[in-house]
Amino acid sequence: MTMIRLASLADVPALATLEAQSFPYDALSERSFRRFIKLGEAEVWVLDNQGSLLGYAIMLYRQATKLARMYSFAIEQSQRRQGHGSRLLTHMERLAQREHSLFMRLEVKADDNEALSFFHQRGYQDIGLKNDYFDDHSAACVLQKQLHFFDSERLPRQVPYLTQTTPFTCGPASLLMAMKYFGYPLHNPELEELELWREATTIYMTSGHGGCGPHGLARAAHKRGMAVELWISQPGPVLLDSVRNNSKREVMIKIQQADIEALERARVPVHVSDYYMTQLEQDLEQGKLVITLISTYQFDQFKAPHWVLITAIDDDFVYINDPDEDDTPWQSPAARQYLPIPREIFSRAFGYGSKRLRAAVVLGQGMLPD
Ligand SMILES: CC(C)(COP(=O)(O)OP(=O)(O)OC[C@H]1O[C@@H](n2cnc3c(N)ncnc32)[C@H](O)[C@@H]1OP(=O)(O)O)[C@@H](O)C(=O)NCCC(=O)NCCS
Structure with missing residues (x-):
């Protein structure tokens, strides 16, 4: 024996x-x-x-x-x-x-x-x-x-998957997946990804092309008719820590200020508060999807800001559609769809920068175009 x-x-x-x-x-x-x-x-x-x-x-x-x-x-x-x-x-x-x-x-x-x-x-x-x-x-x-996969027999993977087509469009690619899921037509996804980026970019965050900001993403989603709520752990313009050059900071502040005012005018709820797991569970339960900003440090030891789309949650895992294929080139798109992240690792990864900015763009179906 x-x-x-x-x-x-x-x-x-x-x-x-x-x-x-x-x-x-x-x-x-x-x-x-x-x-x-x-x-x-x-x-x-x-x-x-x-x-x-x-x-x-x-x-x-x-x-x-x-x-x-x-x-x-x-x-x-x-x-x-x-x-x-x-x-x-x-x-x-x-x-x-x-x-x-x-x-x-x-x-x-x-x-x-x-x-x-x-x-x-x-x-x-x-x-x-x-x-x-x-x-x-x-x-x-x-x-x-x-070793872990989303149990697609129990629940089909309903949220479609898209890979970002540039290194700086993780936010727009996440938003596109949510738009597709909620029935918004995407006639030319690659162009739409760049359009969304043009609207939501912070302009200077990260070297090279700037990544997207939470206010900008929420504004771009609202503009397309989606139901949007933003949870953000700090008020006002954010993601300024790593930008040392003053004139660049001023541009970032101006552009985000414009987004913040546009969200106010449109009465998009902006909660200046941490976004807790209980809230995440509640939002997913209600059929919403959530775009969050994570630091990739937990996964690849590089502190890069990265937007992902949260598609499901259970007792052990948070499931994300990760639009990036660079960090995980061995994974097929199917494996990056509903990718399980252990809850405690997700909690550590959620947030970015020395002030650990936590941002969640909560999305639902709003007005669909005629
Ligand atoms: C790799 C290793 C652990 C497999 O152990 P094992 O007890 O023979 O494995 P199993 O009997 O469960 O499975 C054997 C399978 O391995 C593959 N395999 C083993 N020897 C093979 C050979 N000479 N040619 C082709 N395939 C072979 C086949 O898929 C085979 O299945 P099959 O017998 O139905 O064709 C064993 O060969 C070993 O200890 N190798 C040296 C140590 C090592 O390299 N470890 C990996 C790095 S840490």
């Missing part, structure tokens, strides 16, 4: 032997195994057959991200191709899912066709190549699998 259990220090000699057999080019020492087990730096799991070790997996969880990293994984040579690897892998994936990890990632020697074919057949995708990765200077393929 085989069982999968956490390793103990007594397993270390057998683990090191198995490791040396499987990875002669870059093997972990007994000392490393002891450290992993003793200090809890990693989870070491073993596949045990009545006291003899058939295989093992070393897992690292990054607290701050949604990534589970499989640091090492092997089945004893004489025991391969009997389904042991599949069983151990499935178990590790389930554990990572329970930790709310969105992805499982690992490195495999680039010329190890056996292991590559094993992982490819189990849904892992190549997302990169690391040259000179192992001790013998050989390269590694970086493999990744998405």
Whole structure:
């Protein structure tokens, strides 16, 4: 009878032997195994057959991200191709899912066709190549699998997906998805994306073309007939922190002031308040969609402002349509539609800048054109 259990220090000699057999080019020492087990730096799991070790997996969880990293994984040579690897892998994936990890990632020697074919057949995708990765200077393929998906059998993914066509139009692309969902005709989406950007840009935020501001996006949505409400944690013109040049700041202030006054004239509700998860749940429950500004730091360690469209929520995840394909080139558009973000990670990512501006443009169907 085989069982999968956490390793103990007594397993270390057998683990090191198995490791040396499987990875002669870059093997972990007994000392490393002891450290992993003793200090809890990693989870070491073993596949045990009545006291003899058939295989093992070393897992690292990054607290701050949604990534589970499989640091090492092997089945004893004489025991391969009997389904042991599949069983151990499935178990590790389930554990990572329970930790709310969105992805499982690992490195495999680039010329190890056996292991590559094993992982490819189990849904892992190549997302990169690391040259000179192992001790013998050989390269590694970086493999990744998405572990969570929106349960589209329970609820169809109704909000359509669009990829932004420029690096600075995440806000407009998010708005276009909402417009499409609420039945607003899009005759030329690419042009409309640029039109929306022209109306909603802060002009100077970020280097290069400026991203969109919350007031501008709300104004552009209202202009097209949508029902709009804006939640914003700070009053007045925002997103000015990173703009050091005074004349640029003045332009940004002027343009946002014009948006704020236009929203006032149009009686678009602007709540100067934080936007809480309970409010988000309530808005989604009422059939609305929400565009929010997030910092991508939680996902890629770069502090970039990024607008995404929130499409659903459940006890564990906030689901977003992420218009950006740059950060996640290995993901298909289908995977970026209703992308699950663990709630605690979303809470950390929601907000931007040193003042943690939190902005949410809540959208519903308003007046449709004739
Ligand atoms: C990759 C590995 C874990 C697979 O373990 P396993 O117990 O043989 O896996 P399973 O029996 O569950 O599945 C075997 C499947 O892997 C693939 N595979 C394994 N060996 C293969 C080979 N020589 N050629 C082609 N495909 C192969 C096939 O899909 C095979 O399925 P099949 O037998 O139905 O054709 C094992 O080969 C191993 O330990 N390799 C060395 C360590 C390693 O490279 N680890 C990955 C990096 S951390």
